[in-house]
Amino acid sequence: MPKWKVVVSDWEYQDLRYEEKVLDHEQIELIPAQCKTEEEVIRACREADGILNQYAPISGKVIRELQRCRVIVRYGVGVNTIDLDAATERGICVANVPDYCVDEVSDHTLALILDKARKISLADACVKQGKWDFKVTQPVYRLQNRTLGLVGFGKIPQRLAEKVKPLGLRVIAYDPYVPEPVAEALGVALVSLEEVCRRSDFVSVHAPLTAETKGLIGREQLRQMKKEAYLINTSRGPVVDENALIEALREGSLAGAALDVAGEEPIRPDHPFLSMKSVTLTPHMAWYSEESAEEMRSKAAHGVADVLLKGEYPKYLVNRKVKERVKLKPNALAY
Incomplete structure (x- = not known):
């Protein structure tokens, strides 16, 4: 046979x-x-x-x-x-x-949020360069009562929402395919993408890469974000317009980003992200345990x-x- x-x-x-x-x-x-x-x-x-x-x-x-x-x-x-x-x-x-990898990616995303909130990577780099001074991390804001905005609300961001609630974060989400009762059961408000960008202190991207979502987070969305806000991406690199993100970071219209993914992987040696202190990078490892x-x-x-x-x-x-x-x-x- x-x-x-x-x-x-x-x-x-x-x-x-x-x-x-x-x-x-x-x-x-x-x-x-x-x-x-x-x-x-x-x-x-x-x-x-x-x-x-x-x-x-x-x-x-x-x-x-x-x-x-x-x-x-x-x-x-x-x-x-x-x-x-x-x-x-x-x-x-x-x-x-x-x-x-629902727990792994939600854990990794939470770790990146905490890293940006407390500026752990920045402080670590400064200490290793001989700078023992908390002022290099200023400003740092209390996490409680700040807003996490989720772009996509599937299983991973739903688990993330459960994990951040005890930290005192408010959670809102954009996902046109998720019924409101699903979000309401987790105490999450479904809003427009514009509102997620405008209201959030942390915008965390969890959308799959499709023709519809490629470049979903572009110049318009980044300009809507708060100057002190951070962008987190643990989904797929091309969901975010990298050129627009680089531009926003260079202009100082965004506080920083934490990225587990890139538009092209592995990230090239001359990529601007590698020289930006406001960017935390991990090598597409959020899924892993x-x-x-x-x-x-x-x-x-x-x-x-x-x-x-x-x-x-x-x-x-x-x-x-x-x-x-x-x-x-x-x-x-x-x-």
Whole structure:
């Protein structure tokens, strides 16, 4: 009996032990690859039945060359590496892992908020340069009764809202897709994007990267923010217009930023952010803990197994319209 071929298009882990554990089946052949370009993905995945994908481009061009593919699962939440319309047209299920790092990212975001509020990174750098003087951090404001504005109000920012409430922060959010009762249950007011920018002392970005959200935080939004406000981004770099942010920081119309993501990763050595004292940077690590990494990789592999071994739609199906083109069994654990 022919084996299902499952190709890992690319990965940045030490091994594939979690994927191998889930897909350890006589009907599956797991094939590792390290693709960076469309051409490399086509060569590696042309005859794949399933694909596990991290950063390699699964574009329309790639998808049109796939001869047998039935499922593509993206490590993580965002699916911006995959042309969803092209996959749907070909009857390919696309899945992700939307719930593996809710605590990690909300914790990391909170850490960045506290870093900017108390100016920890700035103070640390000054002390190490021989400046033992709290005045280098002035002004610092009390956190209680200040406002956190959330751009996007999915699972991660909802968890963040729960975590900051005991600190005395007021929380408002912009998300046109979240029902008001969901926000009200957490004591969060849903408002316009303009109001989030205008009222907030910290604006934290949690929107996925789509055609709709690319550049969502641009010049207009940054100009609406308070001069003493901070921008936090732990979602995707291109959701924020980097040139507009650099301009705002240089003009002093914004107090600073804390960024776990960049428009281009890794960030280039001559990027202006690297020389800005008002910017705190981390290397796209908000998602990471040992536990979250195992959970993400195992759940991604289960998404492939759902389709190939069980004949079910994957639990975390993203392109739901594919059900009009391919008939599989319902997944009892569907997200």
